[in-house]
Amino acid sequence: MLSRRVVIGLLGLGALSLGACARPVPLQGENTSSAEAGASASASAQASTSAAPAAVPAATTTSTAAPAAAGARWADAVRLERWDEAEAELDALPEAERQRPEMKYVRGRVALERGDFPRVVELLTGLDKELPLLADDILRRRAEAAVEAGPFAEAAAFFGKSRTPADLGRAALALEKDGQLAPARAILDRALALAAKSRKKTDDAPLRATRARIAEAQGSLPLAIADLRWLAVEAAGLPEGEAAVASLGRLKQSLAPKDQLARALGLIRSGHADQAIPVLDELEKKKALPLLDVLHARAEAKLKARDYPGAEKAFRLLSTLPGPRKVEAMYLAATALARSGQVDEAIKRWLDLSSKYKKNSWAERALYQAARHLLLRGRYDEAAPLYTRYLALFPKGMYREDAPYEQALAQLSAGQAKTAQKTLARLAKAAKKADEAQKLHELEGLAAFRAGHRDEAVRIWTDVARAFPLSFAALAARSRLAAAGAPLPPLIEPGAARPANPLDLELPDPARLLVSLGLDAEAEGRLVPFEREASARFAGREAEALCGMYGKLMHARRRYRVGVAHVGLPTLLRAPGEADRWAWECLYPRPYLDEVRKLEAEHEVPRGLVHSLMRQESAFDQEALSPVFAVGLLQLMPKTAEKAAAEVGMSFEPTRLKSPHVNLRLGSYYIGKLLKTFQKNPVLAVAAYNAGPKAVGNWTRPGVDAEADLWVARIPYDETRNYVARVLGNLARYQWMEGGDAAVQPLPLEMPGDVEVPADAY
Numbered sequence: 189m190l191s192r193r194v195v196i197g198l199l200g201l202g203a204l205s206l207g208a209c210a211r212p213v214p215l216q217g218e219n220t221s222s223a224e225a226g227a228s229a230s231a232s233a234q235a236s237t238s239a240a241p242a243a244v245p246a247a248t249t250t251s252t253a254a255p256a257a258a259g260a261r262w263a264d265a266v267r268l269e270r271w272d273e274a275e276a277e278l279d280a281l282p283e284a285e286r287q288r289p290e291m292k293y294v295r296g297r298v299a300l301e302r303g304d305f306p307r308v309v310e311l312l313t314g315l316d317k318e319l320p321l322l323a324d325d326i327l328r329r330r331a332e333a334a335v336e337a338g339p340f341a342e343a344a345a346f347f348g349k350s351r352t353p354a355d356l357g358r359a360a361l362a363l364e365k366d367g368q369l370a371p372a373r374a375i376l377d378r379a380l381a382l383a384a385k386s387r388k389k390t391d392d393a394p395l396r397a398t399r400a401r402i403a404e405a406q407g408s409l410p411l412a413i414a415d416l417r418w419l420a421v422e423a424a425g426l427p428e429g430e431a432a433v434a435s436l437g438r439l440k441q442s443l444a445p446k447d448q449l450a451r452a453l454g455l456i457r458s459g460h461a462d463q464a465i466p467v468l469d470e471l472e473k474k475k476a477l478p479l480l481d482v483l484h485a486r487a488e489a490k491l492k493a494r495d496y497p498g499a500e501k502a503f504r505l506l507s508t509l510p511g512p513r514k515v516e517a518m519y520l521a522a523t524a525l526a527r528s529g530q531v532d533e534a535i536k537r538w539l540d541l542s543s544k545y546k547k548n549s550w551a552e553r554a555l556y557q558a559a560r561h562l563l564l565r566g567r568y569d570e571a572a573p574l575y576t577r578y579l580a581l582f583p584k585g586m587y588r589e590d591a592p593y594e595q596a597l598a599q600l601s602a603g604q605a606k607t608a609q610k611t612l613a614r615l616a617k618a619a620k621k622a623d624e625a626q627k628l629h630e631l632e633g634l635a636a637f638r639a640g641h642r643d644e645a646v647r648i649w650t651d652v653a654r655a656f657p658l659s660f661a662a663l664a665a666r667s668r669l670a671a672a673g674a675p676l677p678p679l680i681e682p683g684a685a686r687p688a689n690p691l692d693l694e695l696p697d698p699a700r701l702l703v704s705l706g707l708d709a710e711a712e713g714r715l716v717p718f719e720r721e722a723s724a725r726f727a728g729r730e731a732e733a734l735c736g737m738y739g740k741l742m743h744a745r746r747r748y749r750v751g752v753a754h755v756g757l758p759t760l761l762r763a764p765g766e767a768d769r770w771a772w773e774c775l776y777p778r779p780y781l782d783e784v785r786k787l788e789a790e791h792e793v794p795r796g797l798v799h800s801l802m803r804q805e806s807a808f809d810q811e812a813l814s815p816v817f818a819v820g821l822l823q824l825m826p827k828t829a830e831k832a833a834a835e836v837g838m839s840f841e842p843t844r845l846k847s848p849h850v851n852l853r854l855g856s857y858y859i860g861k862l863l864k865t866f867q868k869n870p871v872l873a874v875a876a877y878n879a880g881p882k883a884v885g886n887w888t889r890p891g892v893d894a895e896a897d898l899w900v901a902r903i904p905y906d907e908t909r910n911y912v913a914r915v916l917g918n919l920a921r922y923q924w925m926e927g928g929d930a931a932v933q934p935l936p937l938e939m940p941g942d943v944e945v946p947a948d949a950y
Contacts, residue, residue: 266294266706267742268783269847271301274706289318293326294705300329308333321698325710332358340366348375353383353391357398364402373402393419393428400435413441424451425458445476452485459816461492480511491520496528515541515550522554526561529886535561547581556587560904563594566892568602571595590906593628597902600635601893609635626652626661627913631901634668646674653677657761658920658932660913664897667935679929686767691726693736708743709810716746731755735774744777744808751775763924776921779808780848787852791860794870794933796922797915798822798856801877804915810846819845822855829854831950832861865949867940871896874915879908885945895937 262277275298278286285291296311312330316323327346334343340362347359356379363372376399383391400415416432420443423429429451436442443451448471455464468486471477487502503521507514518541526534535558542555559574575595582588592611600608609632616628633648649665649672656662657680669676695703695711696718702711719734726733731754738747751774759771776799778784784798805823806812818825824832826842832854833840844850859877866872866884876884887903888894894902903909916935923931 260706262294263704263706266298267708268780268849268852269301269844270849271298274298275302289315290701290705293319293322294707296326296329297705297707300333305333305337309337309339321701335362335365338365344368344371351382353379353386353395356382357391357395360395360398360402364398369402369406373399373406376402393423393426396423397428397431400432404435404439409439413439416441417443417447421447421451421454424454425460425463429454445471445474449477449481449485452489456485456489456492459492461489464489465493480506480509480513483509484513484517487517487520491524491527494527496524500524500528515545515548519550519554523557526557531561531565531886549586552578552582552585552587555581556585556591559591559598560594563598563902564887564904566601566889566894568598568893571598572602572604594902596631596635597898600631600638601898605635605638609639623656623659623661623913626656626659627664627901630661630665630668630897633665634897637668637672642672646672649674650677654681657681658917658924660900660917660935663917663920663932663935664937667937668897670934671937679932680763680924681761683762683765683768685765688766688769691729691733691736693722693733693740695737695740699741703741708741711741712738712743712746715741731774732770735770739770739773739777742779743810744779745810747774747777748803748808751777760921772921772925776803776918776925777808778922780852783849783852784856787856791856792868793856793860793863794919796919796926797859797870797874798852799922800915800918801855801859801874803918804911810848810851813846820851820855821848822851822858824851824855824858828858828950832858835861865945866943869936869940870916870919871900871912871935871939872943875900875903875908875912877915878911879903879905881945881949885943885949888939888941888943890941892941894939894941896935896939897937899939 262274262281265271265274265277275295278291278295278298281291286295292311292315296308296315299305299307299311309330312326312333315330316326319326331343331346334340335347335358343362344359344366347355347362350356350359356375360372360375360379363369363375376395379395380392380399383395396415396419400412400419403409403412403415413436416436416439419429419432420436421429423432448467452464452467452471455461455467465486468482468489471482472479472486483502483506487499487506490496490499490502500521503517503524506517507521518537522534522537522541525531525537538554538558538561542551542558545551555574555578559571559578562568562571562574572595575591575598578585578591579588579595585591593615596608596611596615599605599611612628612632612635616625616632619625619628629648630652633645633652636642636648637645646669649669652665653662653669654677657678666676666679694700695715699711699714699718702708702714715737718737722733722737723730731750734750734754735747738744738750741747751771755771755775759768760775764772778799779802785795787793788795788798802808802821805818806821808821810821812821812823813819814823816825819829824845826845829842829845830840836853836857838850838853845854859873862873862876862881863870865881866876866888872884872888875887887899900909900912903912920932923933
């Protein structure tokens with residue numbers, strides 16, 4: 189969904205080398221100036237007329253199975269975080285095996301995830317002596333369980349030594365349960381003081397919620413009420429914030445009007461705009477705040493809650509009232525109208541506004557949106573001159589970089605191909621990112637073709653296809669060459685034929701043990717301190733050694749980061765041989781492969797697409813959490829996940845969304861659902877995964893000039909446009925890795941124009 193578009197930890201090859209995202213935190217020994225390659229090889233590719241380079245089998249250094257757990261069903265269940273299944277499998281083992289120290293540890297870990305805290309304490313007590321290799325983790329996990337089930341004093345003593353706010357909060361919670369309220373409150377005061385010095389504010393809400401509860405129990409109502417009021421405003425939308433509102437009601441306390449308004453705005457920002465509306469309705473009745481502030485907040489809430497008719501009405505009312513935000517309200521009323529499907533009327537209003545208010549910043553936005561929506565609706569002859577007008581009126585405007593590009597697209601589809609070609613060539617030359625330049629050159633080739641210069645178009649497309657093989661631009665160029673009846677260059681040039689010389693890699697003891705127990709994510713953390721040692725041992729092949737070491741895990745986050753940091757762009761510009769296959773697998777890992785393949789087959793998803801999404805959404809980080817609460821490997825929004833769970837007959841627990849099993853199952857179902865909605869077209873389905881199916885439905889109209897490369901080029905959100913190219917590029921490279929040239933699906937230029945998006949699509 190577009191609302192979650194702050195993509196967490198992309199760390200993608202293209203995101204780095206081609207400038208789409210920030211670099212990851214440097215690794216130990218990382219050369220931060222190393223070249224990175226283009227993250228997204230393109231979605232589909234024309235089959236080459238030349239001999240296809242053979243796909244090279246995976247290198248032995250990156251495909252080793254988990255040591256002791258190969259074939260163990262309980263370990264597979266642990267790895268995918270299917271905790272109930274893992275417990276059943278472990279309980280079915282012979283008693284002697286279950287009592288082995290490492291088995292007691294994994295049973296304790298499973299019990300902890302299932303919330304069986306007394307059992308955790310029982311299994312882990314004294315185990316640190318039997319299993320010293322994991323003693324630090326055993327002591328911590330036992331203390332976590334003891335916070336819930338006791339012994340509370342021991343838990344408080346363990347966490348009370350920490351200097352992190354979260355751990356001090358655990359110590360206070362244990363003391364509270366032990367009846368030691370005064371020490372608990374003192375620790376919370378210390379924790380909140382530490383939290384105030386930190387840039388991270390995520391600890392404040394649970395700390396204040398605990399302190400409010402303790403203060404009330406102590407009879408310190410002023411402090412309790414102060415914390416509850418803080419939570420109601422600053423934690424609006426979080427469980428602690430909503431619980432605080434209920435507690436204030438129980439204590440017959442209320443928020444001041446200005447705090448109610450702040451709470452409503454917090455609810456809007458946190459994605460709970462529907463909950464803000466009744467708060468604002470009450471504020472309007474009280475008449476204690478400036479009416480315009482309340483009305484504007486309510487109109488914004490309706491817009492964010494997707495009540496577009498209500499938002500249009502609210503903003504239109506505001507536009508009739510005097511005040512500094514009158515023109516803004518006119519603009520937003522038209523925006524709400526456009527989102528409700530009345531685009532032609534919205535365009536008319538934007539044009540009226542831009543004519544009436546000329547140089548106003550909202551008039552600038554209005555003129556640009558009018559031009560953009562004319563472009564999206566296929567009214568190219570009207571859009572092109574509006575862009576000219578915009579650039580003349582606002583030469584230094586906020587859309588000065590987007591307007592020439594979109595104007596060229598309008599001209600390209602309005603029969604002004606020669607003019608469009610000049611603009612696209614100029615933009616490509618000035619592009620700062622190599623992938624953007626290639627996409628512009630591909631469109632330049634289309635403009636040349638439509639201007640009647642076939643030979644020039646073929647030359648441009650051939651150059652693009654060769655420059656960044658398996659990129660979206662390259663594969664679009666190949667599809668254009670095929671449509672023009674021109675020869676196709678090789679899909680990707682073969683690399684040097686060098687035999688593999690596998691490294692003799694072994695995991696260090698803590699990591700090897702954890703992998704054997706199915707705890708690959710924890711093993712990954714244990715490997716980080718060994719990176720420098722591994723690099724020194726395999727000097728000259730450091731990156732290969734690190735990729736091979738992390739390749740022994742099912743978890744792929746760190747492996748991918750190693751690849752991003754150490755594998756250069758030239759490696760991806762040629763087909764890998766036996767000696768450098770590891771580099772591709774490091775940059776395009778396939779975690780949970782068996783599970784993913786099963787789910788792709790079940791939901792009729794092209795093989796490789798789930799990993800392609802995973803790479804772009806979370807950089808293979810199952811803990812990834814975006815600012816708008818998209819979760820896990822496939823970055824599912826909780827509301828989307830809840831609806832998907834209902835449709836597959838699966839119970840929904842928001843706390844389990846980070847589980848690979850849950851996240852992959854729901855995400856695979858959802859992309860499969862989108863593929864069905866959009867007639868199996870991967871371009872539209874991937875765009876919908878990012879921006880939402882209704883938005884994509886609005887961009888897909890019968891009769892417009894909308895072949896695949898043009899359709900992607902006209903996506904109105906920069907981020908979605910780049911996202912589609914990268915995900916489909918990932919897919920092409922995953923396909924090539926599995927089956928060589930023959931496995932890479934061509935990019936279909938023809939797009940369905942008769943798509944019907946259901947009213948209840950999500």
